[in-house]
Structure formats: C-alpha cells, structure tokens
Amino acid sequence: MTCLPRVNHVLSPCRSPAIPEQLDEISRVASQAIEEVREVSYNLRPYQLDRLGLTLALRDLVNRVAASAAIPFHTEIDPVDRLLSSEGEINLFRIVQEGLNNIVKHSDAATARVTIRPAGGTLQLVIEDDGRGFDYAALLADPKRPRGFGLSGLAERVRILNGRLRCDPSAGQGTRLTVEVPLPTSHEQKQPSHPDR
Ligand SMILES: Nc1ncnc2c1ncn2[C@@H]1O[C@H](COP(=O)(O)OP(=O)(O)OP(=O)(O)O)[C@@H](O)[C@H]1O
Numbered sequence: 001m002t003c004l005p006r007v008n009h010v011l012s013p014c015r016s017p018a019i020p021e022q023l024d025e026i027s028r029v030a031s032q033a034i035e036e037v038r039e040v041s042y043n044l045r046p047y048q049l050d051r052l053g054l055t056l057a058l059r060d061l062v063n064r065v066a067a068s069a070a071i072p073f074h075t076e077i078d079p080v081d082r083l084l085s086s087e088g089e090i091n092l093f094r095i096v097q098e099g100l101n102n103i104v105k106h107s108d109a110a111t112a113r114v115t116i117r118p119a120g121g122t123l124q125l126v127i128e129d130d131g132r133g134f135d136y137a138a139l140l141a142d143p144k145r146p147r148g149f150g151l152s153g154l155a156e157r158v159r160i161l162n163g164r165l166r167c168d169p170s171a172g173q174g175t176r177l178t179v180e181v182p183l184p185t186s187h188e189q190k191q192p193s194h195p196d197r
C-alpha cells in the first residue's frame with residue numbers, strides 16, 4: 001500500500017467514505033502489477049545472449065557500461081560459450097550486470113576490473129572496484145532490505161547455479177565480488193530448459 005500516499009493525502013479533503021478504500025484498492029493493484037513486472041523481468045532472457053552468444057554479450061555489456069560511466073574497466077573475459085545451460089547463462093549475465101550496475105551507481109571508483117574464466121571444472125568471476133566500499137554485514141542484518149533484487153537477487157542466482165559467492169567490500173578501499181560456479185557436465189547441459197528462457 002505504498003504506491004499512492006501522496007494521492008491519498010491530496011484527495012482526502014473530499015471526505016467521501018468510498019474514496020480511501022478505492023485508493024487503497026488502486027494502490028494494491030498497482031503494487032501487484034509492479035511485482036509482476038519485476039518477476040517477469042527477473043526471468044527474461046537478455047536478447048544479446050541469442051544474438052551474440054554469452055562471451056560476446058558479456059564483453060559488450062562491460063564495454064557499454066564502461067563507456068557510459070566513464071570508469072576505465074580492465075576486462076579479461078575468456079570464451080565461456082556453451083559451458084552453462086541456457087538458464088545458467090541468463091543467471092551469469094544478470095549477475096555480471098548487477099555487479100556492474102552497483103559499481104556505476106554506488107562505488108565512485110576510479111577503476112574497475114572484470115575477470116571471467118573457466119578453471120578446473122568451475123567458472124570463476126571476479127568483479128572489483130577501487131571505490132568507497134560499504135558495510136556488507138550491516139546490509140545483510142537489515143530486516144528492511146528488499147529481497148529478490150540487487151545483491152539479494154545476485155546471491156539467489158548464485159545459489160541457483162550451485163555456486164559460491166564472496167562479497168568483500170572494505171570501507172574506503174573498494175569492493176570485490178567473487179563468484180565460483182561449478183560447470184555442468186555435457187550430460188547435465190542436455191536437460192531441457194524453460195522454453196521462455
Ligand atoms: N560496488 C559497490 N560500491 C559501494 N557500495 C555498494 C557497491 N555495491 C553495493 N553497494 C551498497 O550496497 C547497497 C545494496 O546494493 P543492492 O545492489 O542490493 O541495492 P541497490 O543497488 O541500492 O538497488 P537495486 O540493485 O535494487 O537497484 C547499495 O545501496 C550500496 O550502498
């Protein structure tokens with residue numbers, strides 16, 4: 001019921017008893033619609049994956065973010081096509097996207113680095129910046145933190161990939177996000193994936 005508090009406030013002088021209930025109902029429906037859009041967008045397959053393949057899509061993503069944010073990114077992205085399932089590729093792409101978004105939005109970094117490489121049956125991803133860092137423990141302990149998006153969504157995607165996540169921010173000295181994902185065997189990859197993904 002948080003969508004329309006201003007409208008509610010502005011219209012309250014009308015004093016019709018039905019109006020607050022109608023506004024509550026509008027607000028409830030609008031909140032539900034927003035949740036549904038978030039849910040759909042969470043699961044959508046980025047079109048770049050089909051057009052470019054995972055490796056080029058990731059390189060393109062970093063290049064575009066680096067150009068728009070004016071932060072020099074040092075990038076080392078090894079070929080990672082066809083190592084993950086279709087759904088796994090979406091999750092990896094969204095993890096990288098969120099890590100980059102956070103650097104642009106919050107870090108105030110002078111430089112950043114993205115490394116992705118397959119190594120010993122796993123895929124290793126490191127996204128780091130030399131910006132302001134933050135208090136990760138306090139963030140995790142905050143009961144009001146939104147779930148499903150941002151770092152929570154990122155952690156959820158790592159969990160879906162059976163991977164491991166480390167987030168090492170240190171105040172004033174930047175943030176390093178490390179993700180290690182076990183690579184499925186070729187047999188596991190042949191499992192059918194969701195048709196919409
Ligand atoms: N690289 C970073 N540098 C500095 N602070 C960061 C970094 N990444 C995350 N944070 C801090 O952690 C908080 C939580 O990040 P999170 O991604 O969960 O949410 P958000 O980016 O604020 O919102 P959303 O991702 O839903 O758009 C941020 O608000 C910011 O304070």
Ligand SMILES: [Mg+2]
Nearest residue numbers: 101102150151
């Ligand atoms: Mg974020």
